[in-house]
């Protein structure tokens with residue numbers, strides 16, 4: 001059964017600087033209900049472009065120095081010039097404000113919706129054409145999967161601002177400065193960034209009087225279309241390491257912590273460099289706790305099964321909850337038992353179905369006694385450790 005798309009309010013809980021609910025107004029479930037509540041019919045309409053720029057799980061935001069939104073962070077864009085098409089305007093504004101060049105073809109494919117803004121104290125409706133551009137930085141040699149035939153490769157040193165705006169990379173987009181951005185960003189931008197699927201948005205936001213100082217929405221309605229067959233642009237370009245990290249964060253998993261995840265990732269890489277993992281079948285992670293190391297080895301090697309031997313029950317199966325779809329048809333088990341009895345039992349059982357050179361015992365911790373015991377037992381059974 002296809003998974004239901006996430007709810008707007010659930011997505012924003014994952015971001016640390018999200019604005020308080022009082023500033024985000026009432027959420028409507030249909031445009032009709034939104035229009036009825038707002039009552040005001042705008043008399044004029046102005047068109048703008050807005051381009052969200054990401055690179056994996058980083059986002060490029062601009063700090064505005066003048067005009068609308070001065071002193072706040074926003075994505076890039078501006079007014080459409082007389083008779084100008086929204087795609088042409090988006091290419092022009094992105095280049096003017098960041099130096100990034102995107103072809104018309106790519107910008108056309110990057111259009112993801114429209115945002116409509118109305119105000120209690122202004123009869124003009126702002127109609128913002130929304131684009132989502134995911135760039136590849138050519139100092140990031142780690143990009144693993146690039147599905148688009150025409151990638152936007154940017155030399156990060158060429159990114160520059162102008163007198164109106166200064167671009168700045170936010171390394172983890174769950175940390176974007178939403179408290180210093182337009183209130184609607186806490187609603188739609190969080191959804192866009194948190195979604196692992198490609199989304200198109202039609203957003204309607206009605207603001208209270210008072211402009212950016214008050215920055216408060218009275219009513220909103222966001223119509224979201226999720227393309228369940230298509231990964232979001234950031235998922236396509238994220239390295240596997242970032243995708244795994246991102247998944248832990250987006251599911252609010254605290255065990256493994258970011259530090260433990262980094263350690264497990266680094267440890268797995270060292271193990272893979274020093275051992276012939278091509279024909280690996282079984283991984284035994286001794287005192288492996290939450291099981292991140294075992295799972296990373298399952299995901300990144302040919303191993304088909306892994307078992308975590310640890311008397312402590314750590315993380316309550318968090319790793320499987322977060323990453324199960326990264327190792328489909330592979331098995332991750334937990335054996336809650338001490339090393340002395342659990343490891344030999346697992347080794348004996350594994351050796352019944354596979355050869356010793358296809359079994360790997362790993363242990364990532366600082367206890368000399370535990371390490372000695374692990375190596376001694378592994379040597380006794382003739383497996384890699």
Ligand SMILES: Nc1nc2c([nH]c(=O)n2[C@H]2C[C@H](O)[C@@H](COP(=O)(O)OP(=O)(O)OP(=O)(O)O)O2)c(=O)[nH]1
Nearest residue numbers: 048049050067068074076077078079128182184185
């Ligand atoms: N994220 C977000 N962006 C908004 C909101 N409202 C709004 O106009 N924008 C965007 C659309 C445009 O990209 C930008 C406003 O355009 P601008 O006033 O900077 O236009 P411009 O660059 O042509 O300005 P200028 O040269 O005439 O000073 O802000 C909003 O509520 N949220």
